[in-house]
Amino acid sequence: MWWFVAPKIVFGDDALESLEDLGYKRVLIVTDEILHTLGYVDEVLKYLKAENVEIFDQVEPEPSLETTKKAVEVAREFQPDCIIAIGGGSVMDVAKATRILxxxxxxPEQVTPFVNLREFGYQKKAELITIPTTSGTGSETTWAMVITDVKRRQKLLMANREAVPDMAVVDARFVVRMPPSITASSGMDALCHAIEAYISPWGNEFTEPLALKAAETVLANIAKSFEGEEEARKKMHVAATIAGLAFSNSQVGVIHAMGHSFGAVFKIPHGIAVGLFLPYVLEYYLNSDESIGKVRELSRKLGFDDGRGLIAEVVNLMDSIKLPTKAMELINEKEFQENLDILVRHAMEDSSTVTSPRIPDEAEYRKLFECAFYGRRVDF
Amino acid sequence: MPKLFSDEWIKEYMKAINENKEYEEAAKDWEGDFLFVIEPDEELKEPLYGYLDLYHGKAREGYAIDDPSKVNAAFEFRGKYSNWKKLLNGEIDPIKGLVTGQFKLKGNMAKVMRYAKAAKILVDCVKKVPTELP
Known part of the structure; x- marks a missing residue:
């Protein structure tokens, strides 16, 4: 038994116009200050017909538990019947957590996939609409919420079916002017979602075609999108949502476990962190009979002779969109060595580890981090 | 062959756990005891209960019990007999089984999420125990 859970998705040019007919009375908009200043909220308000609107614009990148609690306080005071998230993954994750809390x-740590929130009295008082303003996170479709516990320097991976938004509005008007650096990192996040979804042992008949389509689209468009080509950006925007649908229903693996750990310890943006580990983990998977099959299958479907061809393409792409291919481009050796134990421990404790086609032990995780730091081949 | 959830079966299961180096590493900081409950269905008339104390990568105590109120375990893992059979045969992933509600878990969920690998190995260990089903 398994499910496929997804929000209603409105996509394409003018998708925002779908907000005109919704009829909510009290809408809480969750966003960040920059997007608010840039007029993204006003763009949404042009279409939204609500009697009362409250705006929480304090979400920061890699959002903290403290910020989430502030948003919850605002929601409890305002009592919305709809929450609209306008932003990237950080904003959408805070909005999802806010709706529940x-x-x-x-x-918050108890909000796991194992919990029936209805038994705690959850009744979904507010609908949740997500409007992504980056093309990568897929959070507009998923059940996951990544919130950082600043004190423990660890990401809390909250997840529950009740967190899946009711509606995602995928309108590319917000991404055509996105800075190239964000286009690159968020696009690499989408590629990691697509690849990990395809090779996940929890992958299934519903998720595989979506993951493949998303991977094909990202590989064909990420460099053009980085260069600012509008059509490519539109394709990346839809591909990121498709990748979100795929991984939300099949899960991610070691690439995300390492990316979460590295990102939390060194405050590295999520897309850069997961992209960094993609080639190394793919190589690790290719070195074992238990995991080589799906990587090879995906690689061939994407037009490469074998998994090594896919890895080479990924590294070339990362170079072309100016993303680091080894961790020493981001942090120094002393910082890395001082934090290696905690990096390994957090990756091992990450729930994505267990949904990987090959599960590293402590020694393998250590070696994987070292390979990714120094840019070494993975030979185990 | 020992019967599922008999004292003898649980001792064999503990032996399989304690010989597993991968489990020892994955659960080296784990502290928490479990009450396992097999709920009756068409093929099982009465519930079965087992107790297992897991501590720092080892199973340090375990036995069959007839009255679950006699133990106050930190975690309770329960499911229907038909689903337990699928779990023991490797047809249900333990984590997936919890997500779909085929099994229910009481206790600190976040802690279990962090030790998901150890949970998978615990189920793998079951497969090494010769088992007579009720």
């Missing part, structure tokens, strides 16, 4: 008192 606004209704029930529960330790």
């Amino acid at each position: 606004y209704e029930i008192d529960i330790d």
